[in-house]
Amino acid sequence: MDKEIFKLIKEYESIIIARHKAPDLDAYGSQFGLYYALKEHFQNKKIYAVGDTNSLNQFQELEKVDEMIIKKSLYIITDTAVRQMLTDDSYLLADKLIVIDHHQNDTDLSPSIYYKDTEISSASELIARFLIRNNVKISQNAAKPLYMGIVGDTGRFLFSSVKPETFKIAATLLETGIDLNSIYNSMYFESLQSKKMKAEYLNSFLLTKNNVGYRKNEASFLEKYQIESKTASRMLANQLSGIKEIPIWANFTVDTDSGKILCELRSRKIPIVDVAKKYGGGGHLLACGASVASWADCDLMLEDLDLLLEENHG
Numbered sequence: 352m353d354k355e356i357f358k359l360i361k362e363y364e365s366i367i368i369a370r371h372k373a374p375d376l377d378a379y380g381s382q383f384g385l386y387y388a389l390k391e392h393f394q395n396k397k398i399y400a401v402g403d404t405n406s407l408n409q410f411q412e413l414e415k416v417d418e419m420i421i422k423k424s425l426y427i428i429t430d431t432a433v434r435q436m437l438t439d440d441s442y443l444l445a446d447k448l449i450v451i452d453h454h455q456n457d458t459d460l461s462p463s464i465y466y467k468d469t470e471i472s473s474a475s476e477l478i479a480r481f482l483i484r485n486n487v488k489i490s491q492n493a494a495k496p497l498y499m500g501i502v503g504d505t506g507r508f509l510f511s512s513v514k515p516e517t518f519k520i521a522a523t524l525l526e527t528g529i530d531l532n533s534i535y536n537s538m539y540f541e542s543l544q545s546k547k548m549k550a551e552y553l554n555s556f557l558l559t560k561n562n563v564g565y566r567k568n569e570a571s572f573l574e575k576y577q578i579e580s581k582t583a584s585r586m587l588a589n590q591l592s593g594i595k596e597i598p599i600w601a602n603f604t605v606d607t608d609s610g611k612i613l614c615e616l617r618s619r620k621i622p623i624v625d626v627a628k629k630y631g632g633g634g635h636l637l638a639c640g641a642s643v644a645s646w647a648d649c650d651l652m653l654e655d656l657d658l659l660l661e662e663n664h665g
């Protein structure tokens with residue numbers, strides 16, 4: 352698959368690289384890692400990075416690409432395989448589509464090549480491995496986003512998705528001379544305001560009968576801490592991790608734009624992705640999400656998660 356994709360990349364003069372909307376560090380990492388590496392390797396090709404942006408973007412601005420150009424381009428999507436996670440439909444115009452992902456969902460994008468590896472830690476690790484396998488030199492420019500993507504999606508090399516290969520690839524990225532100190536500072540420094548928000552979160556979350564931990568973040572909470580719905584949804588998803596009594600936890604945040612509720616579900620051991628899928632979402636076995644119409648749907652979801660714990664106690 353790595354060779355096949357590289358062959359297509361060599362064939363096209365213009366290549367567009369996209370990833371899921373509301374990007375996290377792995378979305379940026381896989382996108383910009385591939386973008387910088389290909390730009391440096393193929394200096395005569397036109398390569399574009401497209402999509403929405405947010406506060407995690409410390410790399411560069413995204414580009415707007417003309418329809419005429421999209422039509423003759425190879426379009427690569429990383430870190431998602433589903434339509435509802437994309438910023439727009441422009442991939443439909445492209446001459447050829449490649450989807451590169453590590454999530455459990457199947458694709459509804461009809462790509463020419465679907466490179467799916469659910470065992471790998473991150474899309475960034477997948478892209479780094481792809482570059483290494485094809486002897487594309489990884490500069491510091493490309494190594495930095497790739498490394499950040501791996502760190503982001505593995506919770507600093509903590510999750511069980513981390514394999515010996517993950518460290519080998521991280522080592523290759525480190526060998527480029529990227530500065531870990533400044534990378535970690537840029538990822539983990541936070542404001543007093545955000546620390547206080549997390550304190551309130553931990554002081555006010557609730558438990559179901561069988562100890563699914565959860566919190567419903569309403570508009571007033573978001574306003575109090577001046578935080579965007581999508582940011583809060585992601586940023587607070589793991590506040591209840593590592594608590595012995597809580598095997599499954601959920602973070603519910605009202606999307607002040609659409610009125611929907613963003614649901615982030617996490618589990619230590621018991622797979623929960625089927626619950627996310629039941630409500631129209633998806634993701635990984637132990638880390639997934641969905642967005643639902645109302646708080647009542649969140650309560651139904653909590654019942655399903657609680658039931659999983661009841662069955663697993665049994």
Ligand SMILES: [Mn+2]
Nearest residue numbers: 377430474504
């Ligand atoms: Mn990812």
